[in-house]
Amino acid sequence: MSETTRSSITTRNLNLWYGSFQALKSINTDIKHGQITSLIGPSGCGKTTLLRCFNRINERFTYVRTEGEIVILDKNIYDPDVSLIELRKNVGMVFQRPNPLPISVYENVVFGIRVHTPRRELTKSMLDEAVEKSLTEVGLWDDLKDHLKKRATLLQLEQQQKLCIARLLPLKPDIILMDEPCSALDVEGTHAIEELMFGLRGKYTIVIVTHNMAQARRASDDCIFMLMGELIEHAKTADLFLTPQHPKTEEYIEGRYG
Numbered sequence: 001m002s003e004t005t006r007s008s009i010t011t012r013n014l015n016l017w018y019g020s021f022q023a024l025k026s027i028n029t030d031i032k033h034g035q036i037t038s039l040i041g042p043s044g045c046g047k048t049t050l051l052r053c054f055n056r057i058n059e060r061f062t063y064v065r066t067e068g069e070i071v072i073l074d075k076n077i078y079d080p081d082v083s084l085i086e087l088r089k090n091v092g093m094v095f096q097r098p099n100p101l102p103i104s105v106y107e108n109v110v111f112g113i114r115v116h117t118p119r120r121e122l123t124k125s126m127l128d129e130a131v132e133k134s135l136t137e138v139g140l141w142d143d144l145k146d147h148l149k150k151r152a153t154l155l156q157l158e159q160q161q162k163l164c165i166a167r168l169l170p171l172k173p174d175i176i177l178m179d180e181p182c183s184a185l186d187v188e189g190t191h192a193i194e195e196l197m198f199g200l201r202g203k204y205t206i207v208i209v210t211h212n213m214a215q216a217r218r219a220s221d222d223c224i225f226m227l228m229g230e231l232i233e234h235a236k237t238a239d240l241f242l243t244p245q246h247p248k249t250e251e252y253i254e255g256r257y258g
Contacts, residue, residue, distance in 0.1 A: 008033040008175055008205035009054055014068035023049045025229045036197055036206045038220035046229040047209045051177050055091040092168035093177045097184045098160030100152035105144055108152045108163055109134050112171045134166040138196055158189035178208040194219045217241055225249045
């Protein structure tokens with residue numbers, strides 16, 4: 001199977017309950033490697049719940065119950081021998097509001113390396129290289145190379161969100177999850193994050209939850225439309241918006257509800 005067609009994430013008969021409420025119903029899909037896939041649908045349809053299944057972050061809540069399979073890198077992430085620490089290294093997450101740590105820009109970027117690498121194996125040159133490479137990849141190096149000691153929470157919101165993405169990269173994730181990453185940003189900040197996503201496409205599989213139909217249409221290769229916990233349609237973005245196969249998809253993208 002070629003790099004362009006192989007799946008990064010495969011779900012099979014995935015169901016999830018919050019207590020007695022079923023939030024996901026028999027989700028079956030394949031998310032392609034190296035592409036940007038948008039999850040769209042009205043509020044409460046299950047898209048954020050699905051996104052958070054991919055790194056098992058829903059399990060922070062004791063009343064969550066999950067059935068079915070999610071296969072990432074040829075492994076069902078619900079197998080009993082799966083390490084959540086290793087899973088979350090491989091499947092990074094960016095949240096709605098930027099959440100940089102209240103420490104320097106430099107220490108934000110190397111935070112994950114310090115946590116996951118034995119101290120005796122770390123060298124200053126290794127850390128310096130990781131910082132320059134990660135900040136370059138997200139387009140921040142030129143702006144911040146002389147301000148690495150600056151407290152990260154003092155950066156502009158757009159820079160903070162880019163830094164949160166840069167913080168993931170030294171851990172070499174295969175997948176980056178984004179839960180409405182532009183919701184706190186203005187038009188210019190949104191454009192900058194979308195351009196960053198385009199730059200990361202191919203090297204990483206990106207799955208983004210968005211309520212913004214224009215953003216989904218602009219910024220994704222594939223779209224998944226969800227409604228009331230069900231996956232209604234998964235198609236190439238252009239096909240889903242121009243020739244939707246399901247009447248519920250057509251109603252949603254035409255703005256008849258949601």
